[in-house]
Amino acid sequence: MTASESDAIFETLLESAKRLSFDSRSPLVYQSEPGDDERHGMTPQWSPLYGTPLWESMSESERIRLTRSEVAQFLGVGIWLEVGLQVALLRAGHSANPARSDIKFLFNECADENLHSLMFANAIDSIGSKFYPRDRMLDFFGWVFRHVIWDEVAYGIVLAGEEIFDVMQRDWMTSDDVAAPIRRAAYIHVVEESRHMAYARRKIRDRLTGLSRFRRSASTLIIALGTHLIARSLINRRVYEDLGLDWEAVKSNIDGNEHHRMMFRKAAEPFIEFLSKEGLLNFGARWIYRKSNLL
Template sequence: MSDTATPPQSPAAPPQSPVLPARTVVPSQSAARQRNADRELNAARLLRASAKHSHDPLTEIDWAAPVDPDHYALPAHRVALYGTPLWERLDERQRAQLSVHQFASTTAAGIWFELVLMEGLIRHVYAGDLTTGHAQYALTEVADECRHSTMFARYITATGYPSARPTRRADRLGKLHFLLNDTTMTFAGAIFVEEFTDAMQREMVRDESLQPLARSVARIHVVEEARHIGYAKPELERRWAAMTAPRRAVFRRALALLARQSVAEIVHPRVYALAGLDPVEARRAAEANPHWRQARIDWARKALEFFTDLGVVTPATARPWQRGALLP
């Protein structure tokens, strides 16, 4: 027997679990549950607000009241041609009527966008769980938008504006959105359009010199659109956080295009024709008008601040927004 001691054997190390690459890590169930809980809390708050503060424009607005032809619908300095030589050619009643037709055109654009938004919300609900508050608020918003579109159509009729149809370009863009079914773009577009029109209409509500009918329409829209913005913003934040870099690059360009077209749509060329002006000349004058440029920048400010904070708009991607007179 050898007198050399055999060294003790170390116990075998327990087998280790394989380490997954970072890109395959799935978010924890607790984080997902928290996101859903936050989503449901927001929906519950919005549903309560809707129950307390919803309006019926068909009964709350006096549609039979005569429309005074000398009343502006928008503040004079917010009319697209204000301060231009074409504006100077119009008498005071013609200027007031131009403002009425511009707001009627804006409501027609509102119908176009709300139809696009409603279609997107319905698809969003169809793909989700209708037992959730989140889905039920989406349907509540659709009901709001149905009333708003009807209200806008009644305003158009009351003012004698001849059509609620969008331009051909906007019509094609809407149909393209239907085909792409991009729910994230639906929420982003809603934030831009609703913040833009909210800023414009808050000015109208504050100005007691304006046409009562236009102010009534604006007041109802302002109250209810605030809830819609509160629904869309956290949803876009969630979706943006999960978006890949290439997808973000495409999304930035597409959103800028949608925003520019939406703003271009609010003054249809027929507004100028109804004033006896050449639409091509008038549109060119409006685009060069510093007052009209400032109006668009002012009304777009809240949406652009949100998009900038989120990272959707960056210094490197601001140029399309500046070309559209939406950023200084």
């Protein structure tokens, strides 16, 4: 693809941002609806415990409290990823010509990502949930991601999180089982994130042009490892212990839950398909994605 063709893609994305963007700070986004107290934090089928003996032993009110805590964990990871993305990409583009179409879209994307993080924080507040501390390994990886990782790896790991959340939230935003603030936040995120995913895919393709076999292999494995950490971080023992559940029982139920593995594979399908098309799946990466229940 020529430079002019690539510029045209970014200009199209900028025009899309002008036409279809939301003010996620509006109080209307977080306004509850009648019956919200009896609605879940996310579609119940996305709970890692869904369908297990432990899930079946819970009352409906306990399940609602569970999914509201789990969605706080999921969206907390989303915020962590979006903030890390901004730091990494702004550092990489700090000295670039701000008149370039891809850099202008980067500015627009970072503005969106900041508002998405604020939106998620407000949505979790509105349903009476809270965020939980992350595992230290994830925070260490976040430091490496922000300061060391090179372009196609940064975009690849970010795209992994965006694609997985996109599939989940397309379910959440259309389900009457989900509290209204989460449905609205999911809808806004899906619409605006579609531009960000197109941007990330284009950037990955551009960076892969002319790469050596060694660097492509290294990038493939590091993207897989980063995606593995993101997927694993969605399940946080602190969530379940805070609800008074025995972590060993929870872990045993999740580890044996084929439904959970199937849902995670469903969430990862678009991302895995993209990696396959771009030559970013090798034997080692496939092994890692299987260990992450994403393949």
